[in-house]
Amino acid sequence: MNWIDKDKNTIWHPFTPLEGVDDPLLITKADGVYLHTDDGRKIIDAISSWWVNLHGHGHPYIADRVCQQAKTLEHVVFAGFTHQPAITLAENLLSILPENQSKIFYSDNGSTAVEVALKMAFQFWFNQNKDKKRVIAIDGAYHGDTFGTMSVGERGDFTKPFVPFLFNVDYIDFPQSGMEELVIQQFKDLIKTNDVAAFIFEPLIQGASGMRIYEAKLLDELIAIARKHDVICIADEVMTGFGRTGELFASDYLNNKPDILCLSKGITGGTMALGVTSCTEEIIKVYRSSNLKKAFLHGHSFTANPLACTASNASYDLLMKPECQASIKRISRLNQDFVQKNVSRPALREIRSLGTIMALEFETTNDSSYFSEMRNVLYPFFLEKNILLRPLGNLIYIIPPYIITDEQLLKVYEAIEEFLDTL
Numbered sequence: 001m002n003w004i005d006k007d008k009n010t011i012w013h014p015f016t017p018l019e020g021v022d023d024p025l026l027i028t029k030a031d032g033v034y035l036h037t038d039d040g041r042k043i044i045d046a047i048s049s050w051w052v053n054l055h056g057h058g059h060p061y062i063a064d065r066v067c068q069q070a071k072t073l074e075h076v077v078f079a080g081f082t083h084q085p086a087i088t089l090a091e092n093l094l095s096i097l098p099e100n101q102s103k104i105f106y107s108d109n110g111s112t113a114v115e116v117a118l119k120m121a122f123q124f125w126f127n128q129n130k131d132k133k134r135v136i137a138i139d140g141a142y143h144g145d146t147f148g149t150m151s152v153g154e155r156g157d158f159t160k161p162f163v164p165f166l167f168n169v170d171y172i173d174f175p176q177s178g179m180e181e182l183v184i185q186q187f188k189d190l191i192k193t194n195d196v197a198a199f200i201f202e203p204l205i206q207g208a209s210g211m212r213i214y215e216a217k218l219l220d221e222l223i224a225i226a227r228k229h230d231v232i233c234i235a236d237e238v239m240t241g242f243g244r245t246g247e248l249f250a251s252d253y254l255n256n257k258p259d260i261l262c263l264s265k266g267i268t269g270g271t272m273a274l275g276v277t278s279c280t281e282e283i284i285k286v287y288r289s290s291n292l293k294k295a296f297l298h299g300h301s302f303t304a305n306p307l308a309c310t311a312s313n314a315s316y317d318l319l320m321k322p323e324c325q326a327s328i329k330r331i332s333r334l335n336q337d338f339v340q341k342n343v344s345r346p347a348l349r350e351i352r353s354l355g356t357i358m359a360l361e362f363e364t365t366n367d368s369s370y371f372s373e374m375r376n377v378l379y380p381f382f383l384e385k386n387i388l389l390r391p392l393g394n395l396i397y398i399i400p401p402y403i404i405t406d407e408q409l410l411k412v413y414e415a416i417e418e419f420l421d422t423l
C-alpha cells in the first residue's frame with residue numbers, strides 16, 4: 001500500500017472534508033522556502049506553513065541547537081523545576097516585548113496561550129472579589145479552536161455546532177476605515193457598565209478572517225478607554241508576533257500597551273509547538289500570595305518544553321540579526337510596491353499589505369465567505385505552479401519566511417498577476 005492510501009486509512013486531517021477533496025501531497029523534506037514532495041516537486045511555502053515559519057525550513061542553526069538540547073535535557077516537569085532554555089527565553093522575550101511586560105507564562109500552542117490569557121484575566125478579578133466577568137472582542141476575531149478561544153472569536157459556520165457551549169461575549173464592529181467613530185461609541189456603550197473583565201483583540205490585523213487591517217490610532221483609543229474602566233487589554237499576537245507586521249510586535253505601533261500578550265506560531269521559528277502568555281506586574285500582583293487558592297492553577301504536560309524553548313532561543317538569535325531585520329524591511333517594501341502596482345485592477349475588491357503580510361480580495365458575484373467557490377479555482381492554480389497559497393474563500397494572502405529571496409518572491413507575485421490576467 002502506498003503512503004497516501006495508508007494516510008487515508010488512518011488519519012483525519014484538520015479543516016478538511018473526508019470526501020471529495022484531492023489527496024494530500026506527501027512531503028519528504030523541506031529546506032529554506034521549499035517543500036519537497038515524494039515525486040520530486042519543489043513547492044514555495046508562501047504561507048510559512050500556516051504562518052509559523054520565520055527563517056525557512058530545516059534551518060541548520062535551529063536544528064543543531066535542538067539536537068544538542070535533545071541529548072542534554074529533552075523535558076522535565078515545570079512545576080517545582082526549571083531549566084536554562086526557559087529562563088533564557090523569558091529573558092529574551094522580555095527584552096523585546098513592550099516594556100510594561102514583566103512575566104512569562106508558558107503553554108504549548110496559540111489557543112492555549114489565549115486560554116491562559118483569558119483565565120489570567122478572569123481570576124485577576126476573582127482574586128479581588130470583583131464582579132467583572134464580561135468580555136469585549138472585535139467582530140471577525142479568531143483566537144483559536146478551543147472552547148474559550150472559540151467563545152471570544154467570531155461566531156460563524158466554523159463554530160455553529162458548538163455555539164450552545166460557548167460563553168457570551170460582546171462584539172464591537174470591525175473598525176474599518178470610516179467606521180472609527182461608530183466603533184468607539186459602541187465600545188463606550190458596552191464598557192460603561194463597569195463589569196467588563198477583558199478586551200481581547202488581534203492588534204492591527206485580523207488573520208483568519210481575511211488579513212483585515214485597521215488603524216493603530218483607533219486601537220490606541222480603545223485601549224485608553226478600557227484603561228479608564230479598569231478593563232484588562234489582551235493582545236493576541238499569535239500571528240503578528242516576531243516581525244510579521246514590519247515591527248517585532250504589532251503592539252510596537254501602539255502608544256498604549258496591552259496588559260497581556262499571547263504569542264505562539266513564529267516563536268520557535270516554526271520548528272515546534274510552544275505558547276507564551278506575558279503579563280504586567282499589575283496582573284501578577286494579585287496572584288502574589290502563599291494561599292494555593294489564589295495561585296494560577298493552570299498547566300500542561302509539555303509546559304515550557306526545553307526543546308521548544310531552545311528552538312525559540314535559536315529563532316530569536318536569527319530574528320535579531322541585522323540581515324533578518326533588513327529582510328523584513330525588504331519584503332515589506334516589495335509587498336507595498338506590488339500593492340501600488342495592482343491597486344486599480346478591477347478584478348480586485350481590495351489589495352492591502354502590512355509589513356510582510358499581503359492580501360488580495362477578489363470581486364465575486366456570489367459568496368465571498370471562506371466557503372466561496374473561488375477557493376476551488378485559486379488553490380490548484382497556484383499549486384500547479386508549485387506555490388503554496390491557502391485561500392480564505394475569495395481571498396489569497398502571502399506571509400512568507402523572511403529568508404525568501406527577491407527572485408522567489410517575484411515568482412509568487414508573477415503567478416498572482418497571471419491569475420489576475422485570467423479574470
Ligand SMILES: *Cc1c(COP(=O)(O)O)cnc(C)c1O
Pocket residue numbers: 109110111112114142143144145202207208236237238239264265
Ligand atoms: C493561529 C492563531 C491562534 C491559534 O493558534 P494555534 O496554535 O493554532 O492554536 C490564535 N490566535 C491567532 C491570532 C492566530 O492566528
